[in-house]
Amino acid sequence: MTTARLMARAIQLENGNVVVAGNWYGLPNLEIFNASTNVWQNVRALSTSYYMPYVFRTGKNEAIIFNNQAAQIEVFNGEDVYTENPSILNTWKPIFPGSNLTMPDYLIGDFATDDYTYLIAAENSAGKIGLLKVDGRNFSLVETDNEIPTEYNSEKLTFTGPLIDRNRNIAYLVASNTGSSVFYVFYIIDLSEVKTTGKAQVAVAYYTDPMTDCAPAASASMALSPTGMLAIAGGIYNSNYTPFKSLYTLKLY
Numbered sequence: 001m002t003t004a005r006l007m008a009r010a011i012q013l014e015n016g017n018v019v020v021a022g023n024w025y026g027l028p029n030l031e032i033f034n035a036s037t038n039v040w041q042n043v044r045a046l047s048t049s050y051y052m053p054y055v056f057r058t059g060k061n062e063a064i065i066f067n068n069q070a071a072q073i074e075v076f077n078g079e080d081v082y083t084e085n086p087s088i089l090n091t092w093k094p095i096f097p098g099s100n101l102t103m104p105d106y107l108i109g110d111f112a113t114d115d116y117t118y119l120i121a122a123e124n125s126a127g128k129i130g131l132l133k134v135d136g137r138n139f140s141l142v143e144t145d146n147e148i149p150t151e152y153n154s155e156k157l158t159f160t161g162p163l164i165d166r167n168r169n170i171a172y173l174v175a176s177n178t179g180s181s182v183f184y185v186f187y188i189i190d191l192s193e194v195k196t197t198g199k200a201q202v203a204v205a206y207y208t209d210p211m212t213d214c215a216p217a218a219s220a221s222m223a224l225s226p227t228g229m230l231a232i233a234g235g236i237y238n239s240n241y242t243p244f245k246s247l248y249t250l251k252l253y
Contacts, residue, residue: 002040002041003026005024006023009052009053009103011055011063011104013063015036016036020055021046021065022051022055023051024049027045028050029042029044030045030046030065043080044081046065046081052096053065054066054097058075058136059116060114061078062076064076064134068094071086072086072089073085073089073137088140088141089139091124092122092130092141093124094121094122094132095129095159096160097120099160099174099218099220099221101163101222105163108164108195109195118133118134119132119133119142120162127150128148129148130144131148140198142200144199148173148187152177152185156177156178157176158178160175161222163222170188170189170191171191172189172230173202174217175217181212182211182214183209183211186206186252187205188205189201206250208250214244215235215244220232220234221234228252231248231249
């Protein structure tokens with residue numbers, strides 16, 4: 001690569017090129033891996049390092065980069081980068097894409113039909129949790145029939161995800177407390193109307209008993225299988241020097 005990186009994210013375009021952005025205390029540049037030449041190429045410097053950014057494909061060979069550090073997005077048009085300022089990002093800040101989810105994990109559209117729609121979690125200044133639909137370069141707040149609870153058993157929750165289940169057309173917004181004894185809460189989101197009307201039904205689907213040696217939702221790695229099995233692995237609680245080696249599997253349906 002042209003730049004040493006930590007906490008970066010990437011997406012592959014239709015032409016095979018890979019767009020990479022994000023850094024931790026490092027150069028804030030965007031680069032691509034050119035699939036036809038097998039060479040890394042620096043595109044240009046970005047306005048911020050975009051620690052743990054979202055990098056979404058928004059066209060056959062286009063992508064956007066953003067996180068909660070600035071109320072803006074960087075648009076890569078296949079050759080160069082420019083900045084746009086979706087107004088909703090002044091009010092709703094995207095939640096860091098923790099849990100080591102890959103960028104296509106947020107896709108509720110279909111690349112095969114040129115549907116570049118994603119669903120992410122966000123938080124406003126009042127501490128409310130909401131869902132943002134990202135349709136290409138357009139951002140909008142999903143109208144939910146219920147307010148998403150931010151506490152459970154009087155403990156504040158931290159959020160990650162959502163985990164998209166395309167087979168069932170639902171998503172799981174994942175939350176947990178942050179103590180040494182962790183419990184998880186899963187909110188189920190009906191995706192059937194998100195793309196057409198911008199609305200979604202949200203309900204509490206599951207909650208777990210306390211789990212020992214388990215990381216909070218924002219730091220553990222997760223994967224949802226087509227059969228409804230969720231794996232939660234590794235992560236940290238309060239120190240990079242004390243990672244967990246545990247693996248939990250939960251049957252969601």
